[in-house]
Amino acid sequence: MKQKSNTGARRANNPAGAVRASGRTGRFVRRITICLGVILFCVSGFYLSLIVSADDLRAEDRAQVERAITLIDKSGFTAEAFYLRNLAAFRGGDNWLNAAVAKENAYAATNFPFAVVTLYPDFFTYTLDDTERAAILLHEAKHLTGFDERHAYSFVWQNKKALGWTIDRYRDSVVWQEVRNQTMEVEPNLFVCDFNEFGDCTE
Numbered sequence: 001m002k003q004k005s006n007t008g009a010r011r012a013n014n015p016a017g018a019v020r021a022s023g024r025t026g027r028f029v030r031r032i033t034i035c036l037g038v039i040l041f042c043v044s045g046f047y048l049s050l051i052v053s054a055d056d057l058r059a060e061d062r063a064q065v066e067r068a069i070t071l072i073d074k075s076g077f078t079a080e081a082f083y084l085r086n087l088a089a090f091r092g093g094d095n096w097l098n099a100a101v102a103k104e105n106a107y108a109a110t111n112f113p114f115a116v117v118t119l120y121p122d123f124f125t126y127t128l129d130d131t132e133r134a135a136i137l138l139h140e141a142k143h144l145t146g147f148d149e150r151h152a153y154s155f156v157w158q159n160k161k162a163l164g165w166t167i168d169r170y171r172d173s174v175v176w177q178e179v180r181n182q183t184m185e186v187e188p189n190l191f192v193c194d195f196n197e198f199g200d201c202t203e
């Protein structure tokens with residue numbers, strides 16, 4: 001304790017030492033600022049490369065996406081609709097990163113944490129209506145906030161009725177059947193109710 005007190009006294013009586021300490025602090029802050037600037041520059045460059053290496057959505061496709069997001073919002077998934085409207089950057093084709101990795105499905109893909117959502121031609125071709133597009137976008141909304149496949153598939157399957165995506169209207173839809181199969185693969189526990197078609201416990 002005594003020694004510490006003496007050191008403090010020496011510093012107070014030594015302006016040159018105080019100036020040196022202040023200079024060291026200034027250099028440290030400058031280095032941290034430069035490091036953060038370089039990191040920000042690299043992350044921004046990476047994000048921009050994802051955006052510019054993919055096609056933009058056509059106006060009519062963008063209108064379909066907006067209608068689907070409105071449906072998500074009106075169905076009570078306000079947080080997911082907010083993320084899709086305000087976080088997601090929608091693109092109409094693969095960016096360089098998606099092109100380099102295996103695709104999860106033919107409809108859409110999300111690059112987390114960059115919030116780049118790629119909508120493939122099948123998203124517009126095989127969906128019967130805005131409800132099916134909403135179901136796919138609700139899945140991608142989960143990826144926007146970092147959730148994995150298991151959570152995204154099971155969340156949509158458990159909440160599909162709220163969207164109006166029901167078995168009586170969509171059982172013959174290609175999207176319905178594919179999403180059911182993929183959900184069954186990642187979350188088999190939802191399909192153990194023998195008294196329902198496909199053992200689907202959500203029915």
Ligand SMILES: [Zn+2]
Nearest residue numbers: 104143149152
């Ligand atoms: Zn997914």
